[in-house]
Amino acid sequence: MNLLRKLLFPFAILYGFITFLRNYLYDKGILKSYSVDIPVIAVGNLNFGGTGKTPQIEYLIRLLSPNYKVATLSRGYKRKSEGFILADANANAETLGDEPFQYFKKFPTIQVAVDADRRNGIEQLLKQKTKPEIILLDDAFQHRKVKAGFYILLTAYDDLFCDDYILPTGNLRESRNGAKRANLIIVTKCPANSTELQQENIKKKLGIDLPIFFSCVSYDDKVYNEETTLAVSEVKLIQKILLAGIAKPRPFFEFLQADTDEIMTFSDHHHFSESEILSIKSRAIDKIIVTTEKDFVRLDAKILRKQLFYLPIKSQFLSNQETFDQTILNYVGTCTRNR
Template identity: 65%
Template sequence: MILLRKILFPFAVLYDFITSVRNFLYDKGFLKSYSFSVPTIVVGNLSVGGTGKTPQIEYLIRLLSNQYRIASLSRGYKRNSKGFVLADNTTTPEILGDEPYQFYRKFPNIQVAVDAQRKNGIEQLLSQQEKPEVILLDDAFQHRKVKAGLYILLTAYDDLFCDDYILPTGNLRESRSGSHRADIIIVTKCPPNISEAKQEEIRKKINHWVKSETPIFFTFIEYDDYCYSETEKISFSDFQIVDKLIVAGIAKPEPFFRYLQAAKKSTMVFPDHHEFSEKDIALILETANGKKIVTTEKDFVRLKGKLPSEQLYYLPIKSSFVTSSNQFDKKILEYVGTSTGNC
């Protein structure tokens, strides 16, 4: 695989040229970007996935939803619907996509919408009788047609964008120089006990690519104290001693498996955003052989109703800051408060 990526290096150079020209045309105004009076916050990345966008969006929802009417707008990756869709009580994960459906299921007091064309999606949200006061744009860092008010760029601790290269040789959707558009950088999935010296080492590497005033924060994945089914919850400590099968269809499942201290024989791995077929379900049930099945929250919304409810559990996660969470919160609240006031 590494050899193949090296062989494909000329295509990476071509892809880099194409994306750089596109960004240049937007930067210079030859291609038009549209801005909106409502505060808009982008959470995105330069890489193809696995940086933890979903828990970071959920962090912002928790931070803002008590004060403002919030809407999240996503592309709705791998959904079987087209155009703009606003979630309601008839919506399914197949119509909305797994991550947006997770937002809808978890935060019923916010608006959750999907539209591949973010400009149209924002216009549709603002045409609702109950207009959102803040819009969170999920995975829209490369969506230059919309000019957001605040850009949050995520990069994973063990896969920093500054150490990577553009597709197909590396995993970047655009050049590392695209990070200069970010207003905030968050290094995600850090060890909870990451040292200040290691943080400073990473800051120096990232600072080479971003604006000098761009703050850099560090977060880690925090796991819930309970595993949940549709009808009950079991403390994680009790769940640890239960014989179980662990199923994951996410970009980088290894940390999830490690946290559950899973032996390889007790795990099943599927591609990210996998649509579980009847054959997959039969294989999971056969492998589980009556044992409890634990999965990620994102996978749970796709497996719910396909596996026995008394057998299927999920372990929620959230994004937590190593330090300086107050500084991050203040920056977000100041942007939203100022923008809302200007509106």
């Protein structure tokens, strides 16, 4: 923790009190939450960025969409539009935001919507001719104006919420006690070889009586663009540009990097300017560019399609995947039967 953050500790106390009061008013029913009678699953975290919400939402889409009409609802972070938007053929990363547009491109059978006002977003989805049977709320753990039926809290292996502090001293959006609202916790971005003992130690450290699961990032064995694919084993051996505008890009770089590669790092959800595109192109003469899926949807059509590739990732459970799946399916089935 740097000196400036330590000096801001009094403001962290004030911010913590404000978030505590807000949560208390919602918990006691003084402030009202909106709910609906279809399954609503919220995926979120206590701290800012880098916990792997996107691959977890995609995991749920793969689990649920074969048997249910699924919709995702995000606020559309850093999009250049306002209000409710339901993705259609005219959608792009600027109107939806990069993550929702990624869902739209990868999963054409689901509905993808954005709205900073989640209540309005849900109401608009339920007015559609084809109504969703399940709504997945992306990054909505603190959005208490809407009450989801099931809450999944994510915390990264190397940045556990129990080790963090409230803003601005740390990166927590609210007190660690907020974790008690979750139905289950997933510790994300674990080393693939994490032992059962290490997992048990983390459970003790978190100190919360909830089901806790552990997942890692699973990288694809190919990189892709609109025209072709290349094997990762081949890509690792050639000189290239590695580019990322995500919260914690180091694992992505380490997975693909060769000694001769050039690394280009941008801020999370970065919108690339014309001058930056020109700079990328000038550095990538006679080289391929490999980037993340989120960056690809923002760079697509701005760089030669035969030159730009992306590396897909998935969330993969280290163990107890069947238990997690069944927990979600039981919630959805019970909620649906109770309608």
